[in-house]
Amino acid sequence: MDKLPMNQKISNRKKREKEKSIVSKIVTRFILFGLLLILIVVIIGSMFVSNALKPVDPNQTDTVEVQIPTGASVSQISQILKDGDLVHNASVFKYYVKMKNVPGFKAGYYQLSPSMSVDEIITSFIDGGTDQSSAAKKLLVREGEQIVDIANEVSKVTDYTAEEFLAKVNDQDFYQLLVKEFPQLLGDSVKYPNVRYRLEGYLFPATYDIDRDKTLQMIITEMVQKTNQVMSKYYEKIAEGNLDVHQILTLASLVEKEGTDLDDRKKIASVFYNRLNADMMLQTDVAVSYALEEHKEALTYEDLEVDSPYNLYKYKGLGPGPFNNPGEQAIAATINPDNTDYYYFLADINTKKVYFAKTYEEHLELKKQYID
Structure with a gap:
């Protein structure tokens, strides 16, 4: 094999060294460029995340109601917030919550504003909302x-x-x-x-x-x-009596308006039962007012003559149906009345005291003493 001259060997070695140097420089530049690119991405990403965690609008303090359903995932909650313009980015919110290992959010209604940061929103969710919408x-x-x-x-x-x-x-x-x-x-x-x-x-x-x-x-x-x-607690007792549920509620609606406390109402109910059993008209002003379709403090003799099946000064019985919507106390008094022999009652409009009478003569005397 022929041997190269010494000067040629030196030249080739220098050439290879130069090529290695060029390659090394190129690799170094690529590595530096890659590192720079990564640094830029990290900086930009960091800025993006940082901005995404800031309030959407620091000047907008008006609240928006948000409902977090029971069992909602972080992804669902993130989207709810994004749809409500309360966070910049749903994905950032989701991963930020997971990164911070935030405990489970509580379901409910929350009043949030675009001026709140992500951390403030998270704190609200941890504290818990309300069970009822503010719109209710x-x-x-x-x-x-x-x-x-x-x-x-x-x-x-x-x-x-x-x-x-x-x-x-x-x-x-x-x-x-x-x-x-x-x-x-x-x-x-x-x-x-x-x-x-x-x-x-x-x-x-x-x-x-x-x-x-x-x-x-x-x-x-x-x-x-x-x-x-x-x-429901009274159906069995009603079934044992002479009045059905509709009639009980009708009578209770009269008892509701004629008395104010349970003792009086139980006696008033007994008066109505006694009059019904004696085939007497109930003659209650409550029924006349309903027949007139207006609220009146005092009725005239002309009012008492209004021709309506609801006018219990004109017709016997209970009328077609309830005259109002009674509360439970009046219903209970109607179902469990006192056992009396009263047929009349009247109330002092100033003291609200109710007076009961067995006869019409006693009633007139009470009327003269406390009303006239």
Whole structure:
């Protein structure tokens, strides 16, 4: 084999060293570029995450209601917040929560604002929200209120009008559905077709939560359901007596308005029973006011002559149906009245004290002493 000259060997060695140097420089530059690129990505990513954890709008303090459903995952919660414009990025929120090993969030309703940081939102979720939406309103049905009164209250706390409410309570198809759902409560009412409002007496006095998702049918059904719940403890006792559920509620609606405490109401109920058993008219102003379809402090003799089946100064018995929606105390007094021989009663409008009499003559004397 021929041998290269010495100067040629030196030249080739220098050439290889130069090539290695170039390759080394290229590799070094690629490594430096890669490291620089990674550094840039880390810096940009860090800035992105940092910004994503900041408030969406520091100047917007108006709250937004957020509902966290029971059993919602972090991914679902992240999306709820993003949809509500409360966080910049759903994925960042999700991974930040997991990175911090945050304990489970509590279900409920939360009042959050775009001015809150992610950490502040997380703290709110850990503390817990409320069980009731702030959008929900309260509907108060008072003892002795008539359906027209309830309709007006409904119109104040919902988007429904009083007319729409009254139409719904008299909706025959809806009424039949309620009869099927609550047969013990409403089964007897079908025997009394000439009532003014089908559900008068069956909308229990209580406070009801009203939110934007509740329909009129749902609102009314809840009231009837409450009445059924209260009445369930009395059905067996009612079945043993002479009056059915509809008649009991009718009489209770009179007792509700004529007395204020349980003792008086039990005596008033006994007066009504005694008069019914003696085939006497009940002659109660409560019934006349209902017949007139207006609230009056004092009735005239002309008022007492109004021709209506609800006028118990003109017709015997209990009338077509309830005159209002009685509370449980009046219902209990009607089902468990005192055993008396009273046939008359009157109340001092100033002291609210009720006086009872066995005879008409005694009644007139009490009237002269405490009323006239």
